[in-house]
Amino acid sequence: MTSGCLARMVSSDVKHNFLIHYLAAAAVLLITPVIFGLAELDRSMAALPLETMPPLMGLILLTPLFSPEQNEGILDTVRSKKTSRQLVIGMRVLCALAVLAILIAALGGYMKYNSCEVTLGMCAGAFAGAAALGALGFFSSALTDNVIVGYMVSVMYFFMDLFLKNKLGRFCLMSMSCNIKGSKPVLAVTAVVLIAAAMLFRRVFRNEQ
Amino acid sequence: MLFRLECKKILRSAAFLIYCVISVLFFATNYYSDCKGGVYLGEGTKIVEDHDLIMHGALNSLMGEYASNKYVCYPFGYYKAVHLKDKDQQKIEGYLKEMTGTDDKQFEELLASGEKYYLGMPDKPEYGFGDIKMTDGFSYDRFLEIMADTDDMLGGGSDYAPESLTALFSQVAMNEEELEDEYKTFIEDDKVTGGLARLFCDYNGIVLAILPVFVAAWLTANDRKRRMHELIYTRDISSAKLVLTRYAALVSTMFIPIVLEMIIALVQAVVEYKGESLDMTVMFTLPTFWLLPNLLFTTAAGVLITEVFSAPTAIFVQVIIWFKATINGSRMLSGQIGRFDLICRHNSPVDRSTFLMNQDNFIFSRIFWTVISLVLIALAVYAYDAKRGGRFNDIRLFGKDGLLRRKA
Numbered sequence: 001m002t003s004g005c006l007a008r009m010v011s012s013d014v015k016h017n018f019l020i021h022y023l024a025a026a027a028v029l030l031i032t033p034v035i036f037g038l039a040e041l042d043r044s045m046a047a048l049p050l051e052t053m054p055p056l057m058g059l060i061l062l063t064p065l066f067s068p069e070q071n072e073g074i075l076d077t078v079r080s081k082k083t084s085r086q087l088v089i090g091m092r093v094l095c096a097l098a099v100l101a102i103l104i105a106a107l108g109g110y111m112k113y114n115s116c117e118v119t120l121g122m123c124a125g126a127f128a129g130a131a132a133l134g135a136l137g138f139f140s141s142a143l144t145d146n147v148i149v150g151y152m153v154s155v156m157y158f159f160m161d162l163f164l165k166n167k168l169g170r171f172c173l174m175s176m177s178c179n180i181k182g183s184k185p186v187l188a189v190t191a192v193v194l195i196a197a198a199m200l201f202r203r204v205f206r207n208e209q
Numbered sequence: 210m211l212f213r214l215e216c217k218k219i220l221r222s223a224a225f226l227i228y229c230v231i232s233v234l235f236f237a238t239n240y241y242s243d244c245k246g247g248v249y250l251g252e253g254t255k256i257v258e259d260h261d262l263i264m265h266g267a268l269n270s271l272m273g274e275y276a277s278n279k280y281v282c283y284p285f286g287y288y289k290a291v292h293l294k295d296k297d298q299q300k301i302e303g304y305l306k307e308m309t310g311t312d313d314k315q316f317e318e319l320l321a322s323g324e325k326y327y328l329g330m331p332d333k334p335e336y337g338f339g340d341i342k343m344t345d346g347f348s349y350d351r352f353l354e355i356m357a358d359t360d361d362m363l364g365g366g367s368d369y370a371p372e373s374l375t376a377l378f379s380q381v382a383m384n385e386e387e388l389e390d391e392y393k394t395f396i397e398d399d400k401v402t403g404g405l406a407r408l409f410c411d412y413n414g415i416v417l418a419i420l421p422v423f424v425a426a427w428l429t430a431n432d433r434k435r436r437m438h439e440l441i442y443t444r445d446i447s448s449a450k451l452v453l454t455r456y457a458a459l460v461s462t463m464f465i466p467i468v469l470e471m472i473i474a475l476v477q478a479v480v481e482y483k484g485e486s487l488d489m490t491v492m493f494t495l496p497t498f499w500l501l502p503n504l505l506f507t508t509a510a511g512v513l514i515t516e517v518f519s520a521p522t523a524i525f526v527q528v529i530i531w532f533k534a535t536i537n538g539s540r541m542l543s544g545q546i547g548r549f550d551l552i553c554r555h556n557s558p559v560d561r562s563t564f565l566m567n568q569d570n571f572i573f574s575r576i577f578w579t580v581i582s583l584v585l586i587a588l589a590v591y592a593y594d595a596k597r598g599g600r601f602n603d604i605r606l607f608g609k610d611g612l613l614r615r616k617a
Contacts, residue, residue, distance in 0.1 A: 035287055048287065070434060147520075151521065
């Protein structure tokens with residue numbers, strides 16, 4: 001497949017299926033300054049918005065990546081095409097992660113501009129948490145073939161995280177605010193494992209090439 | 210027959226299974242673990258509606274925030290520092306002078322008496338006051354007016370919101386005798402299970418304001434996914450009967466785990482409080498009255514929004530409603546129930562008097578959300594009927610016939 005063809009495919013997919021999700025994730029970014037004060041925060045206070053809002057962006061961006069083909073008719077049409085479905089899903093994941101990185105960088109940059117103690121490491125940590133939560137939704141929807149279940153699992157994990165915090169140990173999304181060491185690498189690895197497991201599951205059990 | 214079929218369909222779905230797992234997990238990690246080993250009263254506090262105490266606390270707090278020009282607010286449940294412009298600072302200064310009965314010079318002296326300290330930012334000092342006194346005979350009504358205006362200037366969510374003043378500034382520590390009285394009330398007036406039922410509802414109310422939307426959205430969107438619309442539309446059954454039967458099936462099945470949790474909570478209470486005289490019915494009656502409106506509303510909203518828009522939209526909207534409802538109560542876990550609160554909080558098995566203080570608001574809110582739920586489900590019937598008759602299609606932003614679709 002030529003790169004031009006791939007680019008056309010990605011742009012069409014984004015335009016028709018995922019633009020609204022990108023806009024919703026951007027809306028989460030825009031409402032962050034309304035919910036949180038984002039000026040002159042020390043390290044621990046700055047961690048709170050950075051660990052609360054990006055996971056929401058992650059679940060909005062990654063969870064629905066299987067949704068366009070949930071309709072049996074569309075799935076049949078897609079199956080009849082030569083293009084590898086795994087490649088299409090892989091491109092969707094990369095696009096979603098790229099948008100997530102841009103949004104988190106924008107949030108971190110805005111906070112830095114407003115004299116908050118934000119570091120690159122904190123932004124990377126926020127990205128790991130967001131990717132892990134999104135990957136959990138992605139994995140659940142791949143497993144059940146149901147995007148609603150994907151949202152359900154990821155949204156409820158996020159809310160349980162708000163309530164249980166320390167009890168979740170290294171899987172806590174708010175580890176910087178709760179002062180839990182070594183959590184972010186675990187979340188990053190979890191994100192990669194869940195995405196790979198979802199793809200593998202679809203390849204083996206759903207016969208998607 | 211249809212009711213039984215719908216129940217069967219829901220009970221076998223992955224969404225319902227996950228609903229049960231999360232509900233039980235939440236119950237076990239919060240209520241069950243809290244109540245293990247009996248109620249711990251610890252160093253309790255109580256809310257006294259003492260106007261002098263409220264005015265003194267609020268005045269000293271406002272003085273400190275004015276001196277630093279840093280007003281801590283929680284408009285959405287999260288920390289937000291508000292810095293006022295000169296004009297608003299002058300207005301606050303005027304209020305402070307009025308409340309303390311000081312002129313310019315005396316006020317400067319008062320300001321200088323504050324304790325300076327640093328929190329977070331090394332170049333931004335903050336100030337603490339504790340001994341500033343209100344001018345003698347200052348009217349409480351005028352004080353409330355000032356506080357309401359201050360809260361408005363700060364954009365809401367501050368410590369000076371009139372509805373928060375009592376709970377925030379008139380909490381006093383209980384002495385040993387009062388703690389004993391509190392426990393006696395728990396045993397004799399609440400008959401143990403009354404207090405425990407309130408805690409049970411506090412935790413489960415949070416879950417029931419969000420989880421049911423997923424199951425409702427799944428069931429409602431299922432027809433669309435399986436392309437069953439045309440088949441169902443042509444049947445004899447009326448739209449009202451179909452939508453209401455599905456709604457009843459959703460509510461009934463989703464209440465099953467809650468009833469099982471009530472039974473577990475009652476058994477736990479019987480084991481933990483052997484020998485005490487327990488009220489065996491209140492663990493069922495109070496949670497039904499408290500929690501059913503949450504379930505009714507969340508399910509109705511899920512059905513209506515999925516019918517009119519789509520399942521993700523229903524989830525998105527309910528998450529926002531839930532987020533707002535939860536963070537409203539996040540600073541005051543007990544002692545404050547509003548008339549329009551979807552999630553009523555009382556995170557304590559004791560403190561009966563505080564709950565009774567809010568009883569009118571509590572009853573109003575339960576009736577209010579029940580009525581709203583019935584209105585929403587009536588609208589869902591109307592929307593379904595209009596779709597069936599070809600008078601209305603889903604409202605979509607993108608895709609075929611989407612509002613934002615560019616015409617060729």
